[in-house]
Amino acid sequence: QKEVEQNSGPLSVPEGAIAxxxxxxxxxxxxxxxxxxxxxxxxxxxxxxxxxxGDKEDGRFTAQLNKASQYVSLLIRDSQPSDSATxxxxxxxxxxxxxxxxxxxxxxxx
Amino acid sequence: GAVVSQHPSRVICKSGTSVKIECRSLxxxxxxMFWYRQxxxxxxxxxxxxxxxxxxxxxxxxxxxxxLINHASLTLSTLTVTSAHPEDSSFYICSAEGAPVxxxxxxxxxxxxxxx
Numbered sequence: 001q002k003e004v005e006q007n008s009g010p011l012s013v014p015e016g017a018i019a020x021x022x023x024x025x026x027x028x029x030x031x032x033x034x035x036x037x038x039x040x041x042x043x044x045x046x047x048x049x050x051x052x053x054g055d056k057e058d059g060r061f062t063a064q065l066n067k068a069s070q071y072v073s074l075l076i077r078d079s080q081p082s083d084s085a086t087x088x089x090x091x092x093x094x095x096x097x098x099x100x101x102x103x104x105x106x107x108x109x110x
Numbered sequence: 111g112a113v114v115s116q117h118p119s120r121v122i123c124k125s126g127t128s129v130k131i132e133c134r135s136l137x138x139x140x141x142x143m144f145w146y147r148q149x150x151x152x153x154x155x156x157x158x159x160x161x162x163x164x165x166x167x168x169x170x171x172x173x174x175x176x177x178l179i180n181h182a183s184l185t186l187s188t189l190t191v192t193s194a195h196p197e198d199s200s201f202y203i204c205s206a207e208g209a210p211v212x213x214x215x216x217x218x219x220x221x222x223x224x225x226x
Contacts, residue, residue: 042220043203043217043220044203046217098156101153
């Protein structure tokens with residue numbers, strides 16, 4: 001059974017701080033790693049994807065992948081109240097048949 | 111970015127009736143579409159994968175005769191929930207991938223189904 005694990009949270013950070021979201025996965029054959037943001041009652045929206053070990057930065061977001069440790073994280077710098085949402089980690093061999101974690105709820109307070 | 115339109119966004123139906131949900135890729139050809147279901151406070155669970163012109167591949171535990179999927183064109187896939195029951199009430203989300211943006215899948219807006 002392939003699994004993707006996330007801490008459900010909530011993770012509370014003050015405005016302007018760095019939010020760190022973590023995800024572990026069980027399938028060593030996974031090649032694609034995605035972070036989605038989902039607001040309550042809405043569909044997920046893609047924030048970032050990463051395929052190679054190391055860091056990938058896009059604006060305030062940095063994804064970090066460590067395949068040896070089967071670990072992927074998302075850092076959000078200068079967190080804003082509008083970043084408050086549930087963040088879903090998704091893992092797959094490619095974009096097909098993604099397995100989603102249960103999500104981490106992030107709360108950014110002013 | 112690529113746009114995937116899902117319709118309706120909300121539907122309430124009586125138990126025993128059928129409901130059709132449409133998923134359209136607006137600015138690209140979706141060679142593959144995925145249908146997910148999300149219960150409250152849970153993550154997305156893949157129900158089935160459909161490729162244009164062929165039968166859908168259903169995940170274990172998903173009844174193919176209850177959740178009918180049609181992917182007749184490169185821009186449209188439909189999910190029909192047949193003989194709906196209250197336990198089918200959920201958030202149904204489609205996603206689509208295809209040329210030229212085939213490195214990621216894009217989600218529709220989701221459909222909140224309530225069966226009463």
